[in-house]
Amino acid sequence: MKPSVLTGEHYMTGDEACAEGALAAGCKFFGGYPITPATEIAERMAARLPGVGGTFIQMEDEIAAIASILGASWAGVKSMTATSGPGFSLMMENIGLGIVTETPCVIANVQRGGPSTGLPTMGAQADMMQARWGSHGHYEIIALAPASVQEAFYQTITAFNLSEKYRVPVLIMADEIVGHMSEKVRIPEAKEIELISRLTPSGRKDRHKPYAAGPNGVAPMGAAGQGYHMHITGLTHDEKGYPAMSVDAHAEMMDRLMNKIRNNLDDIIITEEYLLDDADIAIVSYGVSARTSLAAVDEARRMGIKAGLLKLVTVWPFPEEKIRQLAEKVKGFVTVEINLGQIHLEVQRCAGGKAPAYLVGHPGGTIISPDRVIAMLQEAF
Amino acid sequence: MTGKPKKAAEINQMAHPLDDLLRTDRIPHIWCPGCGIGTAFSACLNAIKASCEDLDKVAMVSGIGCSGRGAGYIKLDSFHTTHGRAIPFATGLKLGNPELNVIVFSGDGDLFAIGGNHFIHAARRNMDITVICVNNLNYGMTGGQAAATTPYNAKTTTTPVGNPESPFNLPLMAYASGATYVARWTILHARDLTLSIQEAINKKGFSFIEVLSPCPINYGRRNKEKSLDTLKAYQDKSIIKNNAHPADLETDFSKSIVLGKFVDTDRLTCIESYDKTCRLG
Amino acid sequence: MAFWRIPLDAEQIDVTRGIVYIIEDRCKGCGYCIEYCPKQVLAFSKKFNKKGYHLPEAVKPDDCVNCHYCENICPEFAIYSAEASPSAEAVSG
Known part of the structure; x- marks a missing residue:
């Protein structure tokens, strides 16, 4: 086994630092698809993940990539994908699935010029509103923006921590310039890095309700295979996770999805x-x-x-x-x-x-x- | 197939033998009278019961559509995902925890139109999952539109004078993409279907079973076919021909429908191959 | 389904007997169990369930051989059979 945390000083690109941040945060699954200028994140993860007991898979498109990381997250694994504008557009529907099923995962968007194919090798910050509103329906989401290679490392760790704590997909809204620039990065010792993992349920498994929220509005999360026999759906659902097609059930679910972020702004906003x-x-x-x-x-x-x-x-x-x-x-x-x-x-x-x-x-x-x-x-x- | 026979006295009169695997608080399900999805689902549950020792390790993933509601009725870990994306979600689930026995239960529209690309790639990389496709020849949930499986000339709401296109031969597509287990049954062949799903679950690698199933309300009605007519057609026109070449399996309902197990081979699964290739050193 | 000949040892074989149970409120009246029961045990009854579907009933309960086909073909988890002890009276639930 190789170390997940490459303690020491390195000279690397923002994309590579993002990958190293993910590994340091405990990411063990990456479902990717090549796209300029985010490809180097996938390449780094492909090389590094098998060595740390994780799995990298190159999926057939970005839709599959994000669907796969949602699946992996429900297997109990910290998971991530990375993309740029066109791929980010393709991921939107399943980002919504991640939001409504409250699935922790991290999506890096190394932004390039758009609309459409635009300027693949040149930077932009024009997907910021898409990050906020790109998936259909009303929701709250968390997005970070690294300004340096060192920040790409640390913010990826923060992204995983926030994602696990609030059970929400977290977006790293980087840009081609930070993604492709090389700078010095100091990676601390593993024990200096604060990591947060999702709360796991306790109590009788047959009484587990996947969406019965705790005090901060977030429900503990079981993983498939642990005997909770959960049902997880993208439909509006109740505490049990069962589809609930009513105005009241929708309002209740939406309240919680919004408030678990809105009531914790002091903790989230940096x-x-x-x-x-x-x-x-x-x-x-x-x-x-x-x-x-x-x-x-x-x-x-x-x-x-x-x-x-x-x-x-x-x-x-x-x-x-x-x-x-x-x-x-x-x-x-x-x-x-x-x-x-x-x-x-x-x-x-x-x-x-x-x-x-x-x-x-x-x-x-x-x-x-x-x-x-x-x-x-x-x-x- | 349905477990050990029980003596009448031991049975709670109102407990169906599959109730332990059903979310009985959600039954009756949403499927229409005469719809075959329930039968295919029942076969799937029977097969899970017979072949999975540790039910905690079984997970079902569905996409969107009538068959996509399957995941909502099984009392095991189950995921009702987005339209067409059950297979990549299942891929992540399996790779995240290779101990899981992952079963995708979804429909033809979901798996072969919007999700077609994911199907062929999961088969190509031999993901160790079982995919059960209930093929009712149309999009039922949205009211009966033409699908990638709708027969030539058939009437649907989007092909009101007849379908100008031709359908996919699903077993051929699975075979050509690299699936290691391929079979086709109808819901009338409930026993063969159950045994086949059992085999598929036990089989390492990508297994695919097509289940032909009536959609009396949305497809049958427009093609002058009551549900019992469809079952009668399954009875009269089906030929069980194990090991038939997948190229010879077009579903031409005016002639015959070939059923059976067509592919049962072995090659390294995606996970085995990843471990062997990528985890060295 | 009639056999074209009677097996020579037919009299020595103990044919299993079954009891059919119907969970009335689950039934949607598709008639598959009635149509495909190999022993024609079932027929539509005059009864409706609370959703207004016509239910099947066991009209020849003694003929049930506990083959479970009704249970397997039923899309509604609404019918099943159980083995009857050889002397038990077959009833419908």
Whole structure:
């Protein structure tokens, strides 16, 4: 057996670090399908998983890939897949199945330019709203956005932990730039890494109810083969997991699915701040664009503009409260992202007219230069 | 086949011999009067009872559609997944815990139209699962539309003047894709079907059984066939021909329907091959 | 299903006897058990169950040989047979 945690310093790409983060988190199943620029995650997992007692399988398409990780999760195994835009679109229906059946799993989307085949080898951040709303029906989901190779490692561990804790698919919304850049990564000792695993049921197996939630709104989860004789369905269901075709049953299920996330926002939402305390202008960004923004804040400060950065580590659920608080004290917001206005709209919504919100966006294919952010700061304020 | 014979006095009068495997609180099931899915399901439960020593290790996976409701009635671990995706879900389940005996119970529309790609790939990689396809020649749940199995010229709601397309020969597709066990029965052949499912469950590798089954309400009605007519056709036109070549198995209801076990071979399963190839060193 | 000849040892063979049980509320009246009982034990009765389906009844209960075919062909888990002790009266449930 080879070690799951490659303790030490490494020089690797964001995709590879994502794979190593998954292994360090205890991922033992990867169902994949090749797609630029996420392929390297699958390649790393194919090479590494058999050595750590896990299984890699290359499925026939992305739909099969996500269906397989849901299956593996119900076998009691931490599971993952990785893809990019077109594959992410194909996965949407089964992400919904993962949400409604409350199946822990992690999906990495290394974003590229779209729509459609778009710019396969060039980065973008244009799937952020799809991550939030891409599957049909109303739901809550968790999405993270790594801004560096080191973050790709740690955020993948966080993704698994959140996924196991809240029994929800967690999305890693990386981008081609972070996925393909090489940087130094420090991987700690295994014992320094905090891991969370799903709660397992106790009590009489014949009385087990797969969706009888505990205090935080999450039900303990059994695995197939343990004697719980569960029924799990994508239909609206009751506590027993049985299909329940009624307005009341649907409302009850939806309440719980929404609230297990909404009532735990403090635990789920992670943001980082840079020079925000005395800032007049809050720059909001995530992923690789947060690096653009960081450089822009430094430059702005040199020029005497009091800008600060709110970096979203968790993009979904959106840190609404944080934006509302900032809206009371800043002159305005600038959102930096490689799309034509997605998270920008969320910032605008939460600012609620109390402070103007501007976008420094890009249709995709390259990172945004800090100069453009500076230009916006000068123009708008 | 139905376990040890019981003496009348030992029997709870209202307990069907399969009640221990049924979610009896969900019976009667949703299937229409005369629909054959219940019979195919019953054969499947009998086979599970006869061939699985540890029922805790049995898991059933279904897709969407009438037959896809199967998973909801078995009192074992059971998964009702998305349309067409029962097989890849089952693949993950099996790979996640190779001790599980994974049975996919679903319909022709689910497994061979929207899910066709998954079927051929699971057979190719010889996933150690048993796939039971209830073939009722149409999409029943949505009201009787043409399927990839609808006979040429048959009437459905989407082929109101007759189906211009020709159906798949399912055993041939399974065979060509690499399945190691392939059989076809009708619900009328309930005993052969049960024994066949038993064999398939015990068989290592990808096993496939097609079960022809009447859909009197949505298919039969439009093709002037009452459920008993369909069963009569199964009786009159079926020929049991074990080891028949899968290329000779087209379901032409105007001529004859060949039933039997057509493929029973051995090759490394997906998991065996992965362990042998990838876990070295 | 009539045999074309009577086996020579027919008189020495103890034919199993069975009792047919019908779980009335599960039946949907498809008639498969009636049509395919090899001994024509069953026929439609005049009774309806609570969902309004016509039920089968054992009209020749003594003829049941406990072959279980009704149990196997029934799509509803609504009928089954059990072995009767040789002297027991066959009844329908």
